[in-house]
Amino acid sequence: MTAGERTGEKKDQCQGTGDINFKDRIASSPCVFTIGVAGDSGSGKTTFTQSIRDIFGEDLVTTITLDDYHLYDREERKVRQITPLHPEANRLDQLEHDLVELKEGHTIEKPVYNHATGRFDPPIRFSPGKILILEGLHTLFTPTLREHLDFTLFVEPDPEVKIEWKIRRDINKRGYTREQVMAELGPREEDYQRFIAPQQQYADVVVRVRFSKYGRERGTQDKVYQVSLSQNKITQSIEDVDLSIDLFSLLSLSDRNFLIEFSHEQRNTERSGELIFDGELSARMVERLEQSIEDQTQVRPISVFHNRGHVTATEVVQLILAWRIIHQRVFLERCHHLDQIQG
Structure with missing residues (x-):
């Protein structure tokens, strides 16, 4: 059962909005709201929760990168011929223990994996923020991890996009050579399909990234991709939100190509929907969505896209995910308040 399904059981009891600044309410709350983001290394996991960091x-x-919970350093993985995607190359039992502690608001001694050296640095004391994001390969791998996550996301770029991103990141940020990156791709892909990809079935939302239909080069040059959200039917709503279509821009011939598409699909055993964006959309089209987030949370201003004429498909999806996550947090807050009253 996903986080969305768990909270959906209280749909009829938890409607309604409030006027209290939700950011202040989160700050004073004893609760730690946990967001789990799973996907392959270099798949863009951080990108799709960036709006939450920007807003709050x-x-x-606070964020925990699950690479810190590797069991072996880079050299030992080579000796053992095991990739970090294999569960046995990670301390998932310690991760489970630490997540339970963090969910209770406790400080932990967190391990630290140094990507520059490929070795472990000394552990550090880590205290959770009121919103805790876990990002990594095995975020949704075990029942215990899934049980203690309030919102779950899986990010899946197309293989060609993933290879391009991984090469660029590992060379520019992690000191690998192109030859080293390419040599790892074969064994990693086998383990990805075996251990990482199946975690999609547990995610509230799956984000897929493809090269834009308007040209593969748009990704490298302008970070323009085709991005989709696959999600089961939302079973609760606090209030309606709007993603407006600016007819004036369309009828006066928008100077950028874009696409918005919705299609039904079967995800897991349930019928679900895939919302697809591509190209660059007028920033005016997301203003109503930003306004809806402000109205629901009383956090003003949101204005994630400052002084922008256009936003990419990736940025639109970032904002929609921010609304989904905030919506989930608002809903849980109000259900918790109702439980206290009824208790």
Whole structure:
């Protein structure tokens, strides 16, 4: 059962909105709201939760990278001929223990994996923010991890996109050579299909990234991709939200290509929907969505896209995910309040 399904059981009891600044309410709440983001290394996991960091800030949002829970350093993995995608190459039992502690608001001694050296640095004391994001390969791998996550996301770029991103990241940020990256891709892909990809079935939302239909080069040059959200039917709503189509821009011939598409699909055993964006959309089209988030949370201003004429498909999806996550947090807050009253 996903986080969305769990909260959906209280749909009829938890409607309604409030006027209290939700950011202040989160800051004063004893609860730690956990977001789990799973996907392959270099798949863009951080990108799709960036809006949450932008909206709520570093005072409230903390992040754990699951690479810190590798069991072996880079050299030992080579000797053992095991990739970090294999569960046995990670301390998932310690991760489970630490997540339970963090969910209770406790400080932990967190391990630290240094990508520059491929070795482990000394552990550090880590305290959770009121919003805790877990990002990594095995975020949704075990029942215990899934049980203690309030919102779950899986990011899946197309293989060609993933290879391009991984090469660029590992060379520019992690000191690998192109030859080293390419040599790892074969064994990693086998383990990805075996251990990582199946975690999609547990995610509230699956984000897929493909090269844009308007040209593969748009990704490298302008970060323009085709991005989709696959999600089961939302079973609860606080209030309606709008993603407006600016007819004036369309009828006066928009100067950028874009696509919005919705299609039904079968995800897991349930019928689901895939919302697809491509190209660049007028920033005016997302203003109503930003306004809806402000109205629901009383956090003003959102304005994720400052002084922008156009936004990419990736940025639109970032904002929609921010609404989904905030919506889930608002809903859980109100259900918790109702439980206290009824208790």
